[in-house]
Amino acid sequence: MKTKHLAMHLSSLEQHPQLSVALEQYQTEGALAARWLTVIEQQYQIDDVIVADLGCGNGILGIGCLLLGAEHVTFIESDVNAIEILHNNLKDIPSERYTIVHQSIDEGTVLPSNIQMVIMNPPWGVQKSMADRAFFNTALSCMASSVHVLHSSEAQHIQTLAKDMGWSCQKLFNDQFRLPAIYQHHQSRQQSTSISCWALTR
Numbered sequence: 001m002k003t004k005h006l007a008m009h010l011s012s013l014e015q016h017p018q019l020s021v022a023l024e025q026y027q028t029e030g031a032l033a034a035r036w037l038t039v040i041e042q043q044y045q046i047d048d049v050i051v052a053d054l055g056c057g058n059g060i061l062g063i064g065c066l067l068l069g070a071e072h073v074t075f076i077e078s079d080v081n082a083i084e085i086l087h088n089n090l091k092d093i094p095s096e097r098y099t100i101v102h103q104s105i106d107e108g109t110v111l112p113s114n115i116q117m118v119i120m121n122p123p124w125g126v127q128k129s130m131a132d133r134a135f136f137n138t139a140l141s142c143m144a145s146s147v148h149v150l151h152s153s154e155a156q157h158i159q160t161l162a163k164d165m166g167w168s169c170q171k172l173f174n175d176q177f178r179l180p181a182i183y184q185h186h187q188s189r190q191q192s193t194s195i196s197c198w199a200l201t202r
Contacts, residue, residue, distance in 0.1 A: 158198055
């Protein structure tokens with residue numbers, strides 16, 4: 001699937017409700033998701049891979065993986081409102097190709113042993129310090145061979161975390177993440193922030 005067609009499909013999904021600033025809920029845009037997933041497919045392969053999408057929201061990343069041929073995606077999300085939208089967005093995909101898990105990502109989270117790839121846009125720790133650590137610990141403790149992370153370009157800890165847990169770390173590209181003015185602390189109608197997409201491998 002061409003990147004522009006993937007972007008169109010992902011942009012047509014029902015959007016994340018983005019109701020909780022505490023959970024740092026922001027919708028990943030279709031064009032950015034498509035660009036990221038295309039790079040992952042080209043360099044690491046998504047086709048026929050078993051994927052976990054951590055803190056999946058409306059499912060845009062995991063659904064993108066399914067559209068690129070992933071064998072199965074496990075969607076993990078704590079927000080019931082997001083899960084309702086996720087169900088809607090998966091209505092045209094055979095149910096045997098995915099699993100939805102309603103739970104928070106915390107230090108006790110253990111992923112299925114057959115997971116081969118993890119993808120995530122975790123909370124960056126803006127509202128709660130180190131909010132991303134449970135996501136990293138969960139992803140880097142599983143049996144996957146690659147972990148793909150979207151995070152703030154200002155983050156200084158990703159390479160250190162990867163090295164400490166025996167993983168290599170590569171920055172794939174930088175981009176802009178648009179932030180609509182949906183929460184009270186936003187002072188302009190539209191903002192953006194610089195992000196980096198990282199690939200961590202064993």
